[in-house]
Amino acid sequence: MEDVVFSCTGNGIQVDRKVVQTLQKNFVQVQNILDQNRLLINEINQNHESTIPDNLTRNVGLIRELNNNIRRVVDLYADLSSSVTTSMEAFSEGESNNANQSDRRDGQKRIRSS
Template identity: 40%
Template structure:
Protein backbone atom coordinates (compact mmCIF):
# COMPACT_ATOMS: atom_id res chain seq x y z
CA UNK A 1 0.00 0.00 0.00
CA UNK A 2 1.51 3.36 -1.00
CA UNK A 3 1.45 6.53 1.14
CA UNK A 4 -1.47 8.09 -0.75
CA UNK A 5 -3.58 4.97 -0.36
CA UNK A 6 -2.70 4.66 3.33
CA UNK A 7 -3.58 8.32 3.89
CA UNK A 8 -6.90 7.90 2.11
CA UNK A 9 -7.82 4.79 4.09
CA UNK A 10 -6.85 6.42 7.37
CA UNK A 11 -9.40 9.20 6.79
CA UNK A 12 -12.36 7.07 5.72
CA UNK A 13 -15.49 7.29 7.89
CA UNK A 14 -16.81 4.10 9.45
CA UNK A 15 -19.07 1.99 7.30
CA UNK A 16 -22.65 1.17 8.18
CA UNK A 17 -21.54 -2.40 8.87
CA UNK A 18 -19.10 -1.38 11.61
CA UNK A 19 -20.09 -2.41 15.09
CA UNK A 20 -20.16 -0.83 18.51
CA UNK A 21 -20.56 -2.96 21.63
CA UNK A 22 -21.38 -5.95 19.46
CA UNK A 23 -24.41 -4.32 17.85
CA UNK A 24 -24.48 -3.50 14.16
CA UNK A 25 -24.59 0.19 13.44
CA UNK A 26 -27.54 1.34 11.46
CA UNK A 27 -29.86 -1.18 13.04
CA UNK A 28 -31.68 -1.18 16.32
CA UNK A 29 -34.15 1.07 18.01
CA UNK A 30 -34.29 4.71 19.02
CA UNK A 31 -33.10 6.12 15.72
CA UNK A 32 -29.71 4.39 15.70
CA UNK A 33 -29.84 3.98 11.93
CA UNK A 34 -30.67 7.64 11.45
CA UNK A 35 -27.90 8.69 13.85
CA UNK A 36 -25.21 6.55 12.21
CA UNK A 37 -26.32 7.64 8.75
CA UNK A 38 -26.06 11.29 9.77
CA UNK A 39 -22.77 10.67 11.60
CA UNK A 40 -21.23 8.99 8.55
CA UNK A 41 -22.51 11.70 6.21
CA UNK A 42 -20.99 14.42 8.42
CA UNK A 43 -17.65 12.60 8.46
CA UNK A 44 -17.76 12.40 4.67
CA UNK A 45 -18.40 16.14 4.50
CA UNK A 46 -15.49 16.79 6.85
CA UNK A 47 -13.20 14.62 4.73
CA UNK A 48 -14.30 16.37 1.56
CA UNK A 49 -13.51 19.79 3.04
CA UNK A 50 -10.15 18.56 4.36
CA UNK A 51 -9.31 17.12 0.93
CA UNK A 52 -10.20 20.46 -0.67
CA UNK A 53 -7.97 22.28 1.83
CA UNK A 54 -5.12 19.93 0.99
CA UNK A 55 -5.48 20.87 -2.68
CA UNK A 56 -5.64 24.58 -1.83
CA UNK A 57 -2.55 24.36 0.38
CA UNK A 58 -0.65 22.57 -2.37
CA UNK A 59 -1.66 25.26 -4.88
CA UNK A 60 -0.70 28.06 -2.45
CA UNK A 61 2.66 26.38 -1.87
CA UNK A 62 3.31 26.14 -5.62
CA UNK A 63 2.31 29.79 -6.05
CA UNK A 64 4.64 30.81 -3.24
CA UNK A 65 7.59 28.92 -4.70
CA UNK A 66 7.00 30.41 -8.15
CA UNK A 67 7.56 33.92 -6.74
CA UNK A 68 5.41 35.25 -9.60
CA UNK A 69 3.50 38.31 -8.45
CA UNK A 70 0.11 37.23 -9.87
CA UNK A 71 0.45 33.81 -8.26
CA UNK A 72 1.30 35.39 -4.92
CA UNK A 73 -1.79 37.61 -5.20
CA UNK A 74 -3.91 34.49 -5.88
CA UNK A 75 -2.73 33.08 -2.56
CA UNK A 76 -4.83 35.66 -0.71
CA UNK A 77 -8.04 34.12 -2.08
CA UNK A 78 -6.71 30.59 -1.52
CA UNK A 79 -5.91 31.35 2.11
CA UNK A 80 -9.36 32.94 2.61
CA UNK A 81 -11.01 29.80 1.24
CA UNK A 82 -8.83 27.62 3.49
CA UNK A 83 -9.90 29.68 6.52
CA UNK A 84 -13.56 29.39 5.53
CA UNK A 85 -13.16 25.65 5.14
CA UNK A 86 -11.61 25.37 8.59
CA UNK A 87 -14.72 27.09 9.99
CA UNK A 88 -16.88 24.55 8.13
CA UNK A 89 -14.92 21.66 9.65
CA UNK A 90 -15.27 23.14 13.15
CA UNK A 91 -19.02 23.49 12.61
CA UNK A 92 -19.36 19.93 11.31
CA UNK A 93 -17.40 18.53 14.26
CA UNK A 94 -19.53 20.60 16.62
CA UNK A 95 -22.67 19.08 15.06
CA UNK A 96 -21.16 15.60 15.45
CA UNK A 97 -20.42 16.32 19.11
CA UNK A 98 -23.94 17.57 19.83
CA UNK A 99 -25.54 14.59 18.08
CA UNK A 100 -23.27 12.07 19.79
CA UNK A 101 -23.82 13.67 23.20
CA UNK A 102 -27.57 13.55 22.64
CA UNK A 103 -27.50 9.84 21.79
CA UNK A 104 -25.28 9.06 24.80
CA UNK A 105 -27.54 11.03 27.15
CA UNK A 106 -30.58 9.27 25.72
CA UNK A 107 -28.92 5.87 26.21
CA UNK A 108 -27.86 6.74 29.76
CA UNK A 109 -31.46 7.73 30.52
CA UNK A 110 -32.73 4.43 29.13
CA UNK A 111 -30.19 2.46 31.15
CA UNK A 112 -31.08 4.37 34.32
CA UNK A 113 -34.79 3.80 33.69
CA UNK A 114 -34.26 0.07 33.16
CA UNK A 115 -32.13 -0.09 36.30
CA UNK A 116 -34.83 1.68 38.32
CA UNK A 117 -37.48 -0.66 36.94
CA UNK A 118 -35.38 -3.70 37.89
CA UNK A 119 -34.77 -2.26 41.34
CA UNK A 120 -38.52 -1.80 41.78
CA UNK A 121 -39.14 -5.39 40.65
CA UNK A 122 -36.51 -6.66 43.11
CA UNK A 123 -38.15 -4.70 45.94
CA UNK A 124 -41.55 -6.16 45.04
CA UNK A 125 -40.05 -9.67 45.06
CA UNK A 126 -38.52 -9.02 48.49
CA UNK A 127 -41.86 -7.82 49.87
CA UNK A 128 -43.63 -10.92 48.52
CA UNK A 129 -40.97 -13.17 50.06
CA UNK A 130 -41.41 -11.51 53.46
CA UNK A 131 -45.16 -12.06 53.42
Protein backbone atom coordinates in the same frame (compact mmCIF):
# COMPACT_ATOMS: atom_id res chain seq x y z
CA MET B 1 -38.17 5.17 9.79
CA GLU B 2 -37.92 2.89 12.77
CA ASP B 3 -35.43 3.55 15.54
CA VAL B 4 -32.90 0.77 15.53
CA VAL B 5 -30.27 0.44 18.19
CA PHE B 6 -26.95 -1.14 17.27
CA SER B 7 -25.10 -2.91 20.02
CA CYS B 8 -21.34 -3.24 19.87
CA THR B 9 -20.40 -6.56 21.41
CA GLY B 10 -17.80 -6.64 24.10
CA ASN B 11 -17.99 -3.04 25.25
CA GLY B 12 -21.74 -2.61 25.83
CA ILE B 13 -22.09 0.48 23.63
CA GLN B 14 -25.43 0.94 21.89
CA VAL B 15 -25.85 3.46 19.09
CA ASP B 16 -29.02 4.74 17.45
CA ARG B 17 -29.19 4.33 13.63
CA LYS B 18 -29.85 8.07 13.19
CA VAL B 19 -26.63 8.86 15.09
CA VAL B 20 -24.67 6.45 12.90
CA GLN B 21 -26.09 8.06 9.75
CA THR B 22 -25.21 11.54 11.06
CA LEU B 23 -21.68 10.39 11.88
CA GLN B 24 -21.21 8.88 8.42
CA LYS B 25 -22.61 11.95 6.66
CA ASN B 26 -20.44 14.35 8.65
CA PHE B 27 -17.29 12.25 8.24
CA VAL B 28 -17.82 12.15 4.45
CA GLN B 29 -18.26 15.95 4.42
CA VAL B 30 -15.14 16.42 6.55
CA GLN B 31 -13.10 14.14 4.28
CA ASN B 32 -14.26 16.02 1.17
CA ILE B 33 -13.29 19.36 2.72
CA LEU B 34 -9.90 18.01 3.80
CA ASP B 35 -9.27 16.72 0.28
CA GLN B 36 -10.15 20.16 -1.08
CA ASN B 37 -7.82 21.75 1.49
CA ARG B 38 -4.96 19.56 0.32
CA LEU B 39 -5.47 20.86 -3.23
CA LEU B 40 -5.69 24.45 -2.00
CA ILE B 41 -2.49 24.10 0.02
CA ASN B 42 -0.67 22.64 -2.98
CA GLU B 43 -1.82 25.53 -5.16
CA ILE B 44 -0.88 28.08 -2.49
CA ASN B 45 2.60 26.55 -2.23
CA GLN B 46 3.07 26.56 -6.01
CA ASN B 47 1.95 30.19 -6.23
CA HIS B 48 4.29 31.16 -3.41
CA GLU B 49 7.25 29.45 -5.05
CA SER B 50 6.53 31.05 -8.43
CA THR B 51 6.89 34.59 -7.00
CA ILE B 52 4.73 35.88 -9.86
CA PRO B 53 2.78 38.88 -8.47
CA ASP B 54 -0.58 37.68 -9.83
CA ASN B 55 -0.10 34.25 -8.27
CA LEU B 56 0.81 35.80 -4.93
CA THR B 57 -2.29 38.00 -5.11
CA ARG B 58 -4.40 34.92 -5.88
CA ASN B 59 -3.08 33.30 -2.70
CA VAL B 60 -5.02 35.82 -0.60
CA GLY B 61 -8.32 34.41 -1.87
CA LEU B 62 -7.08 30.82 -1.62
CA ILE B 63 -6.00 31.31 1.98
CA ARG B 64 -9.42 32.81 2.80
CA GLU B 65 -11.08 29.77 1.23
CA LEU B 66 -8.78 27.48 3.23
CA ASN B 67 -9.67 29.29 6.47
CA ASN B 68 -13.40 29.01 5.70
CA ASN B 69 -12.99 25.31 5.04
CA ILE B 70 -11.22 24.86 8.35
CA ARG B 71 -14.12 26.64 10.10
CA ARG B 72 -16.56 24.28 8.36
CA VAL B 73 -14.57 21.25 9.56
CA VAL B 74 -14.59 22.59 13.12
CA ASP B 75 -18.38 23.12 12.90
CA LEU B 76 -18.91 19.60 11.56
CA TYR B 77 -16.83 18.11 14.38
CA ALA B 78 -18.83 20.19 16.89
CA ASP B 79 -22.05 18.78 15.38
CA LEU B 80 -20.63 15.27 15.66
CA SER B 81 -19.70 15.81 19.27
CA SER B 82 -23.13 17.20 20.05
CA SER B 83 -24.90 14.29 18.31
CA VAL B 84 -22.88 11.69 20.17
CA THR B 85 -23.31 13.47 23.50
CA THR B 86 -27.07 13.78 23.02
CA SER B 87 -27.32 10.14 22.02
CA MET B 88 -25.27 8.96 24.98
CA GLU B 89 -27.31 11.10 27.39
CA ALA B 90 -30.55 9.68 26.00
CA PHE B 91 -29.12 6.17 26.25
CA SER B 92 -28.01 6.77 29.85
CA GLU B 93 -31.44 8.11 30.78
CA GLY B 94 -33.07 5.06 29.19
CA GLU B 95 -30.73 2.72 31.05
CA SER B 96 -31.43 4.57 34.29
CA ASN B 97 -35.20 4.34 33.75
CA ASN B 98 -34.93 0.62 32.95
CA ALA B 99 -32.87 0.01 36.09
CA ASN B 100 -35.39 1.91 38.24
CA GLN B 101 -38.28 -0.09 36.79
CA SER B 102 -36.37 -3.31 37.37
CA ASP B 103 -35.60 -2.30 40.97
CA ARG B 104 -39.27 -1.58 41.61
CA ARG B 105 -40.28 -4.98 40.25
CA ASP B 106 -37.58 -6.78 42.25
CA GLY B 107 -38.63 -5.02 45.44
CA GLN B 108 -42.27 -6.10 45.16
CA LYS B 109 -43.31 -9.06 47.23
CA ARG B 110 -45.76 -11.65 46.06
CA ILE B 111 -48.65 -12.14 48.35
CA ARG B 112 -50.02 -15.65 48.46
CA SER B 113 -53.71 -16.00 48.73
CA SER B 114 -54.92 -18.47 51.36
